[in-house]
Amino acid sequence: MLFWEGEEKHSSDKRVVEANKNQDEIHLFYRETHHSPFIYFGRISLTDFQLREDAPSEFVFRIEVLSSEIDAFKEVREHAGEYKALDKTEQEQIVVSRLGQGNFRRNVIRLWGSCSVTGLQSVSLLRASHIKPWKDSNNQERLNPFNGLLLIPDYDFLFDRGYITFKNNGGVLISQRLSPFARKVFDVDDELQLRNVFPENKDYLDFHRSEVFE
DSSP: OEEEEOOTTOTTHHHHHTTTTTTOOEEEEEOSSTTSOOEEEEEEEEEEEEOOSSSOOEEEEEEOOOTTSOOHHHHHHHTGGGGTTSOHHHHHHHHHHHHSTTOHHHHHHHHHSSOTTTOOOOGGGOEEEESSOGGGSOHHHHHOGGGEEEEOHHHHHHHHTTSEEEOTTSBEEEOTTSOHHHHHHHTOOTTOBOSOOOGGGHHHHHHIIIIIOO
């Protein structure tokens, strides 16, 4: 739910209240500070309001979850064991970031738009995979979209466990641990290629090749 105070001049009150009747849509964009990038949270719908004349009117909206978005709370739960060793302040910063403006998956989707290898555009089927693993990253690196690839589940599994990695020109390296049969099953060959490599990806890829890939 979103609780919002309207404008002091009330210029948008009527349009907000009558949006449904006029078949208008209301969408939420949020930013933490002025001049920082907006984050798109999706469509919202008005559920309650209190119009005022001597103060900003009050509105209550329901935020509709986008089908392409991961359950951010599930994401935090899945990584809970990895940041238990962090102090309380850093834990809170990470949780707030993953649930709000710094949501890693949201920003990786925004950066890549489709699978980093295959180009598949159905982002609901894709996984945002850290290049430099979560446990080895600092807080900034954990939330940096350039420390991420958007991958189909099979490639995410192989990449996460070091069976494949990528060179700074995007070419694939395949571990000797991956048998010929497994290569066939996972549809992995030497022609596999990242669609793009951003300059900011390269330090993370260096780490993955030296510390994760076997």
